[in-house]
Amino acid sequence: MVTLPEIQSRVPIADAAARAWRIAAAVTDPEVPALTIEDLGVLREVAVDGGRVTVTITPTYSGCPAVDTIRDDLVLALTAEGFDDVDVRLTLTPAWTTDWMSETGKDKLRAYGIAPPTGRAAVGGVIRLQLAVKCPRCGSLDTKELARFGSTSCKALYECRACLEPFDHFKVH
Structure with missing residues (x-):
């Protein structure tokens, strides 16, 4: 054997x-x-x-x-x-960034009810402002941030004004 x-x-x-x-x-x-x-x-x-x-x-x-x-x-x-x-x-260097997330991972986040990060991290470049976060449930852009930190440090807590559902948003960093 x-x-x-x-x-x-x-x-x-x-x-x-x-x-x-x-x-x-x-x-x-x-x-x-x-x-x-x-x-x-x-x-x-x-x-x-x-x-x-x-x-x-x-x-x-x-x-x-x-x-x-x-x-x-x-x-x-x-x-x-x-x-x-x-x-x-x-390893902490280089520091993790949401740019390392796969597109499949972002799709899985959306399906799980978490708004995925959009855009790219500002590593040595221009810091872009995000004007709206799309609700992962209904797709509305009529959302507002309730708390800068959500269920974990890497997420913010949002509320959709259209469907009234709260959701996490995975922050770009």
Whole structure:
């Protein structure tokens, strides 16, 4: 009988890295479970060196409370698939930006009831003002900000004046 570690030792590292990336990419964000960490742009790198998998993530904020859960979920997901030596590294540079979110992730946010970020982050450039945030439920632009910080630091709380529903807006940063 051949064991999983023996099979993995025969698999080229590139294949193992691609497999490890797919597993890590499927881990969901604990604060917005409709998104994976890949959708969010938090997953930055997955490397395989021999039997060790090193995953690099960048949190949405330096004090993001979800980081420990994401780290634990990555270790659990990878070890469940036979990777016994998993190291999750946190990097704060470059700082995470909503520009790293995938279009699929933005669509998932909208479907989940959260207005996705629009525009691009002002990294070394002009700071653009957003005049309106579109309601993810009815599509109206007749919305108003109720609180600069919503359910998490990366979101603001809005209300739609058309359908009267409150919603989070993922802020551009």
